Amino acid sequence: MSHSILEEPQTAPSVSAAATRLRTTMAAARLSFTWLGGRKSLTASQKDQAADSFGAEGKFLSAGKKLLDTSHPAFKVVTAVRGRAVAYWKGVSLPYPEPGIRLIRQSEIQDFDQRMADFRDELDEAVADLDRHFDELRSAARKRLGDLFNSADYPPSLIGMFAIEHDFPSVEPPPYLQQLSPALYELECQRMQQRFDVAVQLAEQAFLEEISKLVEHASERLSGQSDGRPKVFRDTAITNLTEFFERFRTLNVRSNEQLDALVDRAQQIVAGIKPQQLRDNSTLRQQVASQLAGVQSSLDGLLIDRPRRNILRRSPQE
Structure with a gap:
């Protein structure tokens, strides 16, 4: 867990008043993703083999392989949904000094929740289409990767490998702490x-x-x-x-x-x-x-x- 150390000048009254407005009118909204990794590191033996061609030592070489062609049109549709979800989240919110959290108006919570549900539906549809191309993408990867191809790197299906999740975490001290x-x-x-x-x-x-x-x-x-x-x-x-x-x-x-x-x-x-x-x-x-x-x-x-x-x-x- 990380800790934040905030070094601030004395807070101006206008800032304190604005901060109070934020605390009373805004809510924390967090957006997160489950996303299939498109790359995988080479094994130690594969690094050694690659390093040999350069006369180097494998432990000093960082190398990976691209599992799927992310430029495929179906993959681009999946990625675009994530981009739109992030853009919407940022467009209706303000930054907050905690990674992954932004502040939205409390009056917009229902709309935000509905839009995220719409993005999830879009993503599910896009992933279902991508899954129909999965065999094609895997076959292309087999040809490109040659001996580096490993079927164990791939899930049986892409369904469930991508997800958009959101929640509204509390940023206030827990009430029980007062007692x-x-x-x-x-x-x-x-x-x-x-x-x-x-x-x-x-x-x-x-x-x-x-x-x-x-x-x-x-x-x-x-x-x-x-x-x-x-x-x-x-x-x-x-x-x-x-x-x-x-x-x-x-x-x-x-x-x-x-x-x-x-x-x-x-x-x-x-x-x-x-x-x-x-x-x-x-x-x-x-x-x-x-x-x-x-x-x-x-x-x-x-x-x-x-x-x-x-x-x-x-x-x-x-």
Whole structure:
């Protein structure tokens, strides 16, 4: 088990207030996967055999073999489901200083639970299709791996080898601790408060970095030129910004008034403007580019001035 050592400056009142809002309105959501390993290490004798061809010693060689062709279309469909599940989880949640855990709004728990169930159904269907290609994939592996092929490396079926799981772990001190040891319970409460203070800063940092990249990209595409002509930009230069504004409105912990003001300013600049209007109207394009550049300058200042935070994770053996 690992331990976290949080080195923090004195927490500002606005951060503490935001942390309290997080604790009362958010829930911890954990996403995990069961996934068939696509690679396997070579045995000691196989490493020795491979090392001989280079005049090396097997114990100094790290080598593995790829069991299945993950570029197969059916395998890509399986992998894509996992990617969409992770993207959804991150899109509706805020970071938390505990690996594998993020914070979602308590009001969104039912929707989150249903979406995860939908992803599991998608995954089961995709795995069933992949399993129908399993003999084909295994035969291809036999040809590619030659003497390294070992049928024992493969399960009889791929059904059950892939799974998406989620739960809502408690991040609060257990109530029974209050009766067993009030002093220890108080220490745990302080530790949990500190973790939520860090969660606020992680959320603020993530939002700041994301809006900075989006504004910088949009400004660069709108103001830049290529061969004397305005650069071509995709609709996503604007639509990604509008999607960010919606997510920020939903998940914002209101811990940084400067960041809130800059996001509002950026939103007002592009409000109601369609990407095609920026392509057709050079004056509007330059106006929006100039205004976004001003926002970017202020965002850069926040990125430089944001408080530094260290999260050190150490195992008991260290």
